[in-house]
Amino acid sequence: ALNQSKGLGKMHSLMLRCCRLIGSANFLTRLAQSTPVAVSNSNYNKRLLTYASGVAMTTDRYGGVMLDLSAVNEGTDEDLVMEHIRDAVSNSLTVAPAAWVRVPLHLSSLTTHLAVDGFRYHHAEGYYATLVKWLRPGRPSKVPRFGTHQLGVAGLLIDDESLLCVREHRLPPKQGAQTKKPHQSPWKLPGGVADLGEEIGDAAVREVAEETGIAARFESVLAFRHHHWHPMAFNRSDFYVLCRLSLDGQRRGELKPCPDEISKVDWLTVSQLDALPTEEVAPILRASLPLIRLGLRNGFKTVDMQRFALHSLYTAKRVSLYHRPLLGEVE
Amino acid sequence: ALNQSKGLGKMHSLMLRCCRLIGSANFLTRLAQSTPVAVSNSNYNKRLLTYASGVAMTTDRYGGVMLDLSAVNEGTDEDLVMEHIRDAVSNSLTVAPAAWVRVPLHLSSLTTHLAVDGFRYHHAEGYYATLVKWLRPGRPSKVPRFGTHQLGVAGLLIDDESLLCVREHRLPPKQGAQTKKPHQSPWKLPGGVADLGEEIGDAAVREVAEETGIAARFESVLAFRHHHWHPMAFNRSDFYVLCRLSLDGQRRGELKPCPDEISKVDWLTVSQLDALPTEEVAPILRASLPLIRLGLRNGFKTVDMQRFALHSLYTAKRVSLYHRPLLGEVE
Numbered sequence: 001a002l003n004q005s006k007g008l009g010k011m012h013s014l015m016l017r018c019c020r021l022i023g024s025a026n027f028l029t030r031l032a033q034s035t036p037v038a039v040s041n042s043n044y045n046k047r048l049l050t051y052a053s054g055v056a057m058t059t060d061r062y063g064g065v066m067l068d069l070s071a072v073n074e075g076t077d078e079d080l081v082m083e084h085i086r087d088a089v090s091n092s093l094t095v096a097p098a099a100w101v102r103v104p105l106h107l108s109s110l111t112t113h114l115a116v117d118g119f120r121y122h123h124a125e126g127y128y129a130t131l132v133k134w135l136r137p138g139r140p141s142k143v144p145r146f147g148t149h150q151l152g153v154a155g156l157l158i159d160d161e162s163l164l165c166v167r168e169h170r171l172p173p174k175q176g177a178q179t180k181k182p183h184q185s186p187w188k189l190p191g192g193v194a195d196l197g198e199e200i201g202d203a204a205v206r207e208v209a210e211e212t213g214i215a216a217r218f219e220s221v222l223a224f225r226h227h228h229w230h231p232m233a234f235n236r237s238d239f240y241v242l243c244r245l246s247l248d249g250q251r252r253g254e255l256k257p258c259p260d261e262i263s264k265v266d267w268l269t270v271s272q273l274d275a276l277p278t279e280e281v282a283p284i285l286r287a288s289l290p291l292i293r294l295g296l297r298n299g300f301k302t303v304d305m306q307r308f309a310l311h312s313l314y315t316a317k318r319v320s321l322y323h324r325p326l327l328g329e330v331e
Numbered sequence: 332a333l334n335q336s337k338g339l340g341k342m343h344s345l346m347l348r349c350c351r352l353i354g355s356a357n358f359l360t361r362l363a364q365s366t367p368v369a370v371s372n373s374n375y376n377k378r379l380l381t382y383a384s385g386v387a388m389t390t391d392r393y394g395g396v397m398l399d400l401s402a403v404n405e406g407t408d409e410d411l412v413m414e415h416i417r418d419a420v421s422n423s424l425t426v427a428p429a430a431w432v433r434v435p436l437h438l439s440s441l442t443t444h445l446a447v448d449g450f451r452y453h454h455a456e457g458y459y460a461t462l463v464k465w466l467r468p469g470r471p472s473k474v475p476r477f478g479t480h481q482l483g484v485a486g487l488l489i490d491d492e493s494l495l496c497v498r499e500h501r502l503p504p505k506q507g508a509q510t511k512k513p514h515q516s517p518w519k520l521p522g523g524v525a526d527l528g529e530e531i532g533d534a535a536v537r538e539v540a541e542e543t544g545i546a547a548r549f550e551s552v553l554a555f556r557h558h559h560w561h562p563m564a565f566n567r568s569d570f571y572v573l574c575r576l577s578l579d580g581q582r583r584g585e586l587k588p589c590p591d592e593i594s595k596v597d598w599l600t601v602s603q604l605d606a607l608p609t610e611e612v613a614p615i616l617r618a619s620l621p622l623i624r625l626g627l628r629n630g631f632k633t634v635d636m637q638r639f640a641l642h643s644l645y646t647a648k649r650v651s652l653y654h655r656p657l658l659g660e661v662e
Contacts, residue, residue, distance in 0.1 A: 105442065105451070105452065106443060106446060107443075108439050108442040108443050109439065109440035109443055111436065111442075112437060120436070120458065121436065121455035121458070123455060123477075123565065124452035124453075124454060125451075125452050125453070125476070126452055127452070128452065129452055129455050144481065145456070145481075147479060147480060147564075147567050148478060148480070148481055148482060148527045149479070149480035149570065151568070193475050194479070196479045196559075196567070197559045197560065223652055223653060224555070224653050225651065225652045226530070226531060226650070227645075227650045228528045229645070229648060233478075234454065234477055234478070236478050237527070287639070288654075290657050291654050291657065294655075294657060303654065310614065310615070310618050314561065319556065319557070319558045319559075320556065321554055321618055322557070323553060323622050323634065324622070324625075326621050
C-alpha cells in the first residue's frame, strides 16, 4: 500500500498545512510515529496522507475525517489498522464533526472493532460498507441518512380515449392459506422501479416497452405520489411519478406482455375502469382517474408538468426541473 | 436463542407446509439434522423456523429466503452459523430467486464468510447490515437497489412581492488555496434535507422556521428537480421539491437567522435577484424565477400542484398525491 509515486516532494509543506487544518500542535510528531508514507494535497475529498497500514485519510467539505481501508492488504495486523484509525480520529477531534470509515467486504471483521469504538453503519452496497461516528457528543448528529427514497414510475399511454393497462402475475396462494388471493394483481398502469441514474421519462418508456411491447415517447409528468415506510422499498419511502406518454403518431402496435411479469395487457376506458370492483383496480390508478378525466376533457396541457433542462454545479449529467409550462409568460 | 414458547405444538404440520414451500423431499430430514428449535407460521415475512444456532428463516413475497442473525449469541461457533445458513439457502434454491442475511454489527466477522459464499452488501444502517445473493446465475438480478434518492425541500415564502431568501455559512478557504471562495453561499431559498418519514410540506415549514425564525404554512408544490450522482447525497440522486408557503394572514415577524448555518436572511424581489451577478444566486433559485414571476402575475393557482390524501395498502400513515387542482372538473 505504498503510494510513494505521488508527490512525496511536496510532503513536508503539505503535512504542515494538514497540521493547521487538523489543529493539533503535536500532530507532525505523531504523524511521524504513525508512519504516514504518502501525502498528496489538501483539497477537499483529495488524499491527505496514507498510513503504513494502508489507511488513507481525506477530509470532506464539512471538515469531517474520511478513512478509506481499500488499500489495506488482507492479513494486515488488525491492531495496527485500528491504531492508525484512532490516531487519525483523535487528531481531528477539534475540527471534525464526524469520522467516516469505508471498509471493504473482505476486511469486514474490522467493523467489530470499529463498533466498540462507537462507529455505526451509515450505508453499504456491493463490496463496501461505510461506518460513521459523530464526534460532538453534546450536540445532535447532523449526519444525513443515506438514500431515504426509491423512485418508481408509471407510463400513462392513451389512444382513442383508452388507457394501456396491465395485470401482474402474483405468487399462487399457499396451501391452507386463510385468504384466497388471486393469482394476478389488479389492473394498473405499466411501470416499475427506476434504475440508479435513470431519467424519469426514460424509465417510464422502458417499463412500458418491457411490460407491453409498445414503443412510446415521454410527454409530461402528471402527478407524483409520496409514500413513507413502503414495504417494497425496504421500509424506506417511495416516490411514484405518473408520466404521460404518447404513441408519437404511430399506430398502437401489437401487445406483447412480458411473460415473466405480466398476465394481461389491454386498452381500457376511464368508464370501464370506474365500473370495475374496488379490488380490480390499483388504488393509485383509481386515485388518478379524476385527473385523467379532466385531461381528456380539457386537454392535458391544462394539467401537465413540463421538463426543463438545467445545468449542475457538480456533474456533466443533465438535471431536470419539472413544473407548469411557461406559455403564459411574456418576457 | 430458544423460542420454544411460540407454538411448538403446530411445528410438525407447519414444517410439512414449509417443505412444500421449499420443494425439497429431503428437507424434513435435513431440518431435523439441522435442529430447528421453533416454527411459527408460514405467512410471508413471518418466522418459519429457527436453527439451534439462532439463525431464523422467513420468506419474502417473492419467495426469497431471509435469514436473520439477530438471535445468534455472540461467541456462537461461526462454522455452525454458516452451516445453517448454507442449509437454508441450498434447500430454497428451486424456488427462491434470492437469499438475504441480516447481520448485527457485533457479528460482522461473519460477513467475511458470507462474502466467500457469494453474498454482497445490499444495505446497512446503525446496528445492522443486510447482504444478498442472487440465486439464478444465468439470469440478470432483479434485486432492486436500496434507497437511490434523498429528498430535499425548499420553502418559497412571498410577502408584498418579496421572497424570503438566505445565505449559508461556508467553511473559510484553506491557507494557500488557489481559488478564493467566499465565506457564504449564494442567495437561496431556505430549505434542507427532509427527515425519514417526514411530509414534504412539513419539512419545508420546519426548515424555514429553523433557518429564518418565520412561522409559515404549506400551500402547494410548485416544482421539483431531479439531480443524479449528487455529491451531497453520497452520489445517489437528489429530489428537491419547491414548496409555496404562506404567512397564513400573520405579519412577517422578526428575522432570526440560525447562527450555526445562516449568515444572512432578507426579503428580495424577483427584480433584485435578477439583477445580481450569476454567482450570487443559487442556480435552482435562478431557474425558478420565470415560474415565480408567472405566479406573481397570473396568480399561483395557475401553477400550483395540490396535495390530495390517499390511503395506503400497507401502512396507516398518510400518503400524498400531488397534481393540478381539479377545479375544472364537473362530476
